[in-house]
Amino acid sequence: MKRALLKFMLPVCCATLVFTACNKNDAGKSGPDPLNANNVSVTKEEAVKIAKAGFSPSYAYRVSGGYIVEGDIFITDAQLGTFAAEIATLMKKGPQTEQYRTNNIVxxxxxxxxIAVDAGASDSLYKVATDGAIARYNARNLRLTFKRVATTESPDITIKGEDLGKTPSGQTILGQSAGFPDDKGNPATPIKLNSAYYTNNYRNIGEFTTVVAHEIGHAIGFRHSDYMRRQYSCGYQSFWDYFVDANEGDAGVGAVWIPGTPKDPEAKSWMLACSDGTDRPFTIGDTTALAGLYR
Structure with a gap:
């Protein structure tokens, strides 16, 4: 993580230093007065714009012609746009959403x-979504197929309903896989899905089906397709997220690229780290990844 921070921050800091050297004195003398009572607090949208440009939005405020940021730096809207474009270019370098598997597969x-379902009061909803996910996999004509069974039939994977709560940043946790295949080639179990969110009143069946298929994907050996930069699907949760790639790393299970899968972003891949709330059947790249492992 430190290496990633230093590697990315260096060009950003250099750009900031150059800008400060050219403009700091002007801002302190003939430029906008940071103590002027007419200065206006920035909006949420302006704060995001400032952060994307590589400056802290804390205590930033609007003045005539631009903004004062970090106490004594005057910057215009045009300059914010230039810096933001440079940072966006840096963040896009390299692979974005290839498909990856763990060292162990089924x-x-x-x-x-x-696969068995054990979701208590939400059993009927969970069974519909599980059947939909099974159908998606079985339609791929793989040598790995799936069948829903009763909990008494020694299932390989059990799908359970449980209140999973939220992340520290307030995001709802939709599902949790028990992990990845073991070294004997058996899938991980159980899969837990958020029973406080997915109740029998839930109507977005396609989205829930995608979540079930996603967790099954982990259980049979798929990593997140954006594991190297979770911001691709999860967005930015803090100021530092604009500078540090949220790379999940090897995680002790491996991150092996599946040959033939795309190196350009696939916004609707079923294995993206975060859901966009929509139904995401397998993309062309997803189909290639599945075939690469199990056809």
């Missing part, structure tokens, strides 16, 4: 994976 092909 073995013993051809194989039928038995």
């Amino acid at each position: 073995k013993g092909l051809p194989r039928v994976i038995k």
